[in-house]
Amino acid sequence: MKKRNTMRIGLIGFGKTGKAVASVILQNEDFELRWILRRKKLLDHRSAADVLGIEVKNSDEGLIYSTSNTNLEDLMDTCPVDAIIDFSSGEGIYTYGESAAKRKIKIISAISHYKPKEIAFFKSLSQQTTVFWSPNITLGVNYLMISAKYLKKIAPWVDIEIVEEHFKGKEGTSGTALKIAEVLDMDKTQINSIRAGGIVGRHEIIFGFPYQTVRLIHESISREAFGNGVLFVAENLKEKGVGFYNFEDLLLPYFAD
Amino acid sequence: MKKRNTMRIGLIGFGKTGKAVASVILQNEDFELRWILRRKKLLDHRSAADVLGIEVKNSDEGLIYSTSNTNLEDLMDTCPVDAIIDFSSGEGIYTYGESAAKRKIKIISAISHYKPKEIAFFKSLSQQTTVFWSPNITLGVNYLMISAKYLKKIAPWVDIEIVEEHFKGKEGTSGTALKIAEVLDMDKTQINSIRAGGIVGRHEIIFGFPYQTVRLIHESISREAFGNGVLFVAENLKEKGVGFYNFEDLLLPYFAD
Amino acid sequence: MKKRNTMRIGLIGFGKTGKAVASVILQNEDFELRWILRRKKLLDHRSAADVLGIEVKNSDEGLIYSTSNTNLEDLMDTCPVDAIIDFSSGEGIYTYGESAAKRKIKIISAISHYKPKEIAFFKSLSQQTTVFWSPNITLGVNYLMISAKYLKKIAPWVDIEIVEEHFKGKEGTSGTALKIAEVLDMDKTQINSIRAGGIVGRHEIIFGFPYQTVRLIHESISREAFGNGVLFVAENLKEKGVGFYNFEDLLLPYFAD
């Protein structure tokens, strides 16, 4: 039986970030993690709570299924969910997309990059159900981007610089920094990338005025930040109808007084 | 003859901040500093541009008048202005308030503290002309306060802390920090005040989420920041009618999409 | 047989920090984690590498022993170590202190607080072997304290302020901040404590000069920082003889040109 007011979740993907997200969902009373679908056979039919060392009331909650061993249509019928959260890979949506859409299950995707083909598929699904996609699903970064956009609107002539800091091994410019640059109409070559030690992730937008400086900074502490972002999205999608949404769609109503 | 499109300004007060503001106005082609009124007799009838060492086309522009030697009504008639900017003191408005209001001259006040009596007087003037008051008239700080308010609205449960840094001698908590605390419904005792060396002024609002941190920072470089704030206000008051406005009233339209 | 040049380690304590430290030691080729001693019976005789999910060549390395089931003298004889690292509790030293000292095993303690009695015991042990104690065994914080001390020596009149930031639940002023204040001869009430969200740990020392500001900042990313600190200490104690050392003793030679 469904718990009162809780939102039932199916999670796609159980890599490092998937695990962190599962851990946050399991510890939040307003959400119920019903099952996890992953490509690997490892941990098949084990409880996510058990694997992650989290104590939950109902240890049957959140069993892990392997794609190859599982009939997803059956799973969705015997163990129904209100929303599917996708932390798998670019092709993940083909596994669950149509089955979810025809059941009106909301789809929340946090995949970093999609090819045009996948985006088109997503848009077609959004004619049947509520579909959401954000390449960086943390509350802080998305807030920062909107806030920065407003400051640029207020002072279009202000000098803007972006500094992003990440651990030594990270290759290429951070996707989040590229997104910030895009939102602010900046050239992508202007981003300053710092690579040092084990920095988890830090983004700073510097607004240089003639006699004052404004700095908007986001610091990631751990991957679990994605979990909290997901829950914020799920909560704010509850009342949304059929359509294709991004993070800005959910945040803008808060900015309109 | 009035220059095309320029806004004609009368400045009340010529202390350290008044001078910095005058200097910014004199260097901006969209504004014309017509006269300055101050209490002291020092520098009477000298040109502000000359005193401040700024080269201007018309050195007759921006003469300094002492309150005691000047008939303000005459000055307003022979040398009319579109807006009066007040950087004097709490009682300054009694000098110019009624004369300005009946001539529909816009009033822009940057006085830090007013007593209830002065606020009441201000409100009565706002029935005849456009009246604006902001105790901290910099663009950055006012943007920060609104932005912070939105983040709290998005995540009402987030932990918030304020850190303000100023030069060693500054007494008491900074008025700007107190205002930020008020806007965010925080207890004023929660503000952390740093006093060290010659720090001009730095305000940081820290939003602590479970797995990420957002920091909004404003750094003052010099008093001239008030000048730029004043020009932003003057520009954005141009189309505003009779009424009593604050900085938030001018910024909110930029946030509404 | 002992590996060439590696240092053999016995670890006391296997709580959250003990685990992080074990994980760092296991991944460093210059050190060999021979055994772990803990109070709890949980995980008895299991391999630390296995428990922590770390791949090592020799999975017999680093077995976990429970104090109550283990004859420590026997363990030290059959499985000898060069150094003991203590992340247990204030009373931990009574378990291993004398047995280690008489075997000339180096003792490295990272316990936050000791009572005078334990410090006295430590000092007596230091007449037989090399003993080291640091309440905050990270390289960064200890470097910061020495560096700060030198800046105060260079400019004794400079204004100094300390800001420490930690997660919401942390009670009391951070021990590290108190230590910094002590080293800089500052009043402990001057420390500014920020408590917000999930901040792991951040210490900032602000030096306010009349026309410039110097900031020394240490940010903790995770507990594993203690592991790296321990390895630095172990490495730098190799050539040290009998005596009682702290972190400053190991760092100062680097500052002397």
Next chain:
Amino acid sequence: MKKRNTMRIGLIGFGKTGKAVASVILQNEDFELRWILRRKKLLDHRSAADVLGIEVKNSDEGLIYSTSNTNLEDLMDTCPVDAIIDFSSGEGIYTYGESAAKRKIKIISAISHYKPKEIAFFKSLSQQTTVFWSPNITLGVNYLMISAKYLKKIAPWVDIEIVEEHFKGKEGTSGTALKIAEVLDMDKTQINSIRAGGIVGRHEIIFGFPYQTVRLIHESISREAFGNGVLFVAENLKEKGVGFYNFEDLLLPYFAD
């Protein structure tokens, strides 16, 4: 007659920085600004205190002389000084170098760049008197460089990044950042340069460790910082004999315990 214990100063150069330095010297009781030599004829024979609006006991102190109108040998004889401070240009030393050296007047130069020929000349002068040269004569930046060098010595494998921030118009990489890179054996292309608004000057050295980050930051508030640096140098050169010194020579004794 010379005041007790005060150091008598002759200043070469009276541009923006020269003025700021003069202003700091005039306000410090341990130093006496005897004269200023500049290339321009402007302000000839006026008092620096008067020009800068600073109240001093003896308004004859600190007269401004133009190079072309002045016999410097005569000036040095009738108005002797203990040290000459040079904020003029690369060729300034030819004006005063030999006259100062033969009178054993200490020479303190803060010129940013010298050509090899000038450096050679400086070195020859240092056989007769005490000669000091620092291209960035602030206490904070020089402290930062030495401190950073020690941290690299302690942890040679640490990742280091430099970020420098300056006002929009500043061309090229900051000389101070280049110097920091040189001191830390880093490639000059690794420096991240931010150009925005009116930022006076900010240098940050980031040390990335696997699980912690150390940041050393210097923020300039105004040019007067050079004045305080000069006074520190003059004070610390008092007891130094003939020879060629740099800032590191003066700071290192503070680091040696």
